[in-house]
Amino acid sequence: MTPASSGVKLTYDDYLLFPDDGQRHELIDGEHYVTPTPVLRHQRILGNLHFAIRTYLELHPVGEVFMAPLDVILSKYDVVDPDLLYVSKERGKEIYGEWIHGAPDLVVEIASPTTRKRDETIKRRLYERWNVLEYWTIDPELEIVRVYRRREGGFERAVELSHEAGDVLTTPLLPGLEVPLAGIFKE
Numbered sequence: 001m002t003p004a005s006s007g008v009k010l011t012y013d014d015y016l017l018f019p020d021d022g023q024r025h026e027l028i029d030g031e032h033y034v035t036p037t038p039v040l041r042h043q044r045i046l047g048n049l050h051f052a053i054r055t056y057l058e059l060h061p062v063g064e065v066f067m068a069p070l071d072v073i074l075s076k077y078d079v080v081d082p083d084l085l086y087v088s089k090e091r092g093k094e095i096y097g098e099w100i101h102g103a104p105d106l107v108v109e110i111a112s113p114t115t116r117k118r119d120e121t122i123k124r125r126l127y128e129r130w131n132v133l134e135y136w137t138i139d140p141e142l143e144i145v146r147v148y149r150r151r152e153g154g155f156e157r158a159v160e161l162s163h164e165a166g167d168v169l170t171t172p173l174l175p176g177l178e179v180p181l182a183g184i185f186k187e
Contacts, residue, residue, distance in 0.1 A: 063088040084108040
């Protein structure tokens with residue numbers, strides 16, 4: 001993900017003028033970032049996780065799960081396109097429109113060599129500032145998932161789960177959901 005602006009603070013109105021070029025465009029604090037199309041491994045991981053959460057939600061209809069591309073408009077200066085997001089029925093009443101207007105309950109970003117640092121710093125701080133309840137970063141190379149959970153004042157230190165250790169991903173947002181990391185990283 002690379003900045004595409006030269007210090008000018010862009011707004012949502014500017015965002016609407018970005019080209020429909022197949023790349024992912026985002027605004028973070030008014031700065032324009034462009035990310036190339038995801039690679040196949042990224043898409044497999046995304047599909048595996050979406051399937052697990054979607055299957056859970058079919059049996060427990062407590063909200064909805066969405067995959068990119070879908071604009072999440074946090075403010076006039078912050079428009080992101082997370083890889084995956086979950087919105088509870090309660091939050092959905094407040095933030096649904098043609099796009100998501102506000103913070104989802106859960107946001108997931110799958111790292112690439114060009115996005116890894118930004119996902120762990122700038123985006124983590126953005127999601128923390130906008131009261132996302134949980135933020136997961138997935139590292140396909142190391143086959144780990146870092147889980148940031150909101151407590152009073154912000155995110156707690158990340159809990160790191162590993163495919164190698166046989167860890168299972170759970171969340172209090174979706175009670176009873178258990179996703180073995182082996183299932184997320186399967187080819």
